[in-house]
Amino acid sequence: MNTLIGTYECKADAKGRLMLPVALKKQLSSSMQTGFVLKRAVFQPCLELYPMKEWEELMQKVNKLNRFKKKNNDFIRRFTAGVKPIELDASGRLLVPKDLVGFANITKEVVVSSAVNIIEIWDKKLYEKAIDDAADDFAELAEEVMGQDDADGIS
Template sequence: MINLIGTYECKADAKGRLMLASSLKKQLSPVLQEGFVIKRSVFQSCLELYPMQEWNVMMSKINKLNRFVKKNNDFIRRFTAGVKMVEVDATGRILIPKDLCAFAEIKKEVVLSSAVNIVEIWDKENYEKVIEDSAEDFGDLAEAVMGNIELDE
């Protein structure tokens, strides 16, 4: 399992290509050759970039769902809607498909934000708004999510 660190700013060109920051590319170097899957986020208007090994772990979990349950089929369809395979080219760029750029409202300024084992790809303005909007609730959110977990020292 990969654990990514950092938030990086970059620019998208007219074709939707992004140059990966060198420190992010270095963290991804063990999995660069395997390729990536890019998809719409479930909860936000951003994209999620999965290293192929992480995508395979997720698909293994999803494949255990009973497909004779309608809500499971509906979830699978929505979760995988617009999914594309992408690769990092020789110059360290990834090409974001136009439909996914439109979904995430990506214009020119982009933020690549590590989210443990995946990278979120945001339009910079939308990213800053979400971070600012959630700042007030973060203490309550941290308590609700992490408050009952026994943290080993």
């Protein structure tokens, strides 16, 4: 698994293209040949950019769901709604399709943020609001999620 690092501000043009920051492109260099998948986030009004290898690993897990259970079938349909294969153009820009621009309310100011093995793409104002909203509860959340003494030895 590729662990990505960094949060960057960039600009989207009128056609929905954005230039990925050089530092991020370097981290994603092994994924440039195989491309990416861009999708709607599940919990936030942002987009998620998966390197193809990460997407394929996730789809192997999703494919194990029993599709004869309505809940599973509904999940698969909603999770994959709006999914698009993406490649960077010759100038190193990422073209965000119009329907996904609309979903994430992307305007000119964009934040591209690493989220372990994927990239989140946010409208800057929505990103700042999400960070501000989470700040009050973050200490409690961190303790609940990471403060457990479990077998993995995470501390």
